[in-house]
Amino acid sequence: MDFTKIINDTITEPWGARKRDPHVFWPSEASMVVGDHIIGKCHRAAFYSCNGISATNPIDPKSIRKMEAGRAIEQNEHKFAEAAGILVGKNIKARKTYPDGLIISAEIDAVYAHEEQEFIIEIKSIGGYYARKSVFGGARTSGAPKEDHLLQTMLYLDIFPKYGEAIIRYIDRTDCDTMEYVISLFDLEGVTMLAVDGQPHPDFSLQRIMARYKSLDAYISSDTLPPRDYCIKYSAEQKRAINRTLKTKTTRVRDWQCSYCRFQSRCLKDG
Numbered sequence: 001m002d003f004t005k006i007i008n009d010t011i012t013e014p015w016g017a018r019k020r021d022p023h024v025f026w027p028s029e030a031s032m033v034v035g036d037h038i039i040g041k042c043h044r045a046a047f048y049s050c051n052g053i054s055a056t057n058p059i060d061p062k063s064i065r066k067m068e069a070g071r072a073i074e075q076n077e078h079k080f081a082e083a084a085g086i087l088v089g090k091n092i093k094a095r096k097t098y099p100d101g102l103i104i105s106a107e108i109d110a111v112y113a114h115e116e117q118e119f120i121i122e123i124k125s126i127g128g129y130y131a132r133k134s135v136f137g138g139a140r141t142s143g144a145p146k147e148d149h150l151l152q153t154m155l156y157l158d159i160f161p162k163y164g165e166a167i168i169r170y171i172d173r174t175d176c177d178t179m180e181y182v183i184s185l186f187d188l189e190g191v192t193m194l195a196v197d198g199q200p201h202p203d204f205s206l207q208r209i210m211a212r213y214k215s216l217d218a219y220i221s222s223d224t225l226p227p228r229d230y231c232i233k234y235s236a237e238q239k240r241a242i243n244r245t246l247k248t249k250t251t252r253v254r255d256w257q258c259s260y261c262r263f264q265s266r267c268l269k270d271g
């Protein structure tokens with residue numbers, strides 16, 4: 001008897017089609033052009049999801065367990081914050097309609113209060129050496145929030161304007177170590193920019209994020225499949241370039257965004 005296999009076979013069943021309004025977007029679908037590359041969600045993956053297309057690639061059991069561990073950590077943190085007397089609310093929903101008709105629907109993890117100020121709280125669990133090093137910092141490097149999390153949190157600050165600051169709270173699933181970053185927005189010459197722990201990040205602007213949502217909305221409205229934002233299969237030349245950058249022989253065959261994408265087979269078929 002292999003109980004793990006029985007459980008794994010059940011939890012990894014591919015997700016069926018999910019009904020949603022294709023013109024109402026989620027903060028987890030945020031992306032932005034920086035220089036010559038994209039950060040955040042792939043337009044094509046968002047296009048499939050917004051159109052309610054069935055996922056073709058099930059999430060593997062390990063990733064499902066990590067996601068569930070993350071949810072359990074979030075619930076625990078709510079309990080701890082309540083015990084500390086700082087929890088004002090949790091899982092608060094709102095949606096915003098932007099002047100050009102775009103609608104973004106959001107849910108924040110929690111709101112904490114401290115000395116008359118209330119903060120949006122985003123709880124993220126991470127694990128593994130590389131995630132730990134990038135978020136918490138290493139012996140000779142400082143840490144930083146993940147780019148996807150910054151995009152998401154910028155939108156929360158815009159959709160819930162009564163809170164001037166948000167805190168991303170990271171918790172390492174391995175040793176339960178914690179780290180916090182304070183996220184805020186500021187205006188400079190009509191552009192809404194990001195600051196992390198008070199330090200401006202001029203590459204990140206709300207206007208850049210909204211421009212990408214607008215282009216996603218146009219693909220959906222015209223029923224046009226967007227091009228791939230990430231590389232689903234490296235060419236020999238791309239592998240050589242990665243090897244040169246990483247100074248090692250890569251075993252990677254595609255961008256990590258494609259490795260985790262639930263529409264990988266569909267995307268390959270669509271060309």
Ligand code: SF4
Nearest residue numbers: 042045228258261267
């Ligand atoms: S496989 Fe990659 S390129 Fe294709 S939809 Fe997914 S993330 Fe985008």
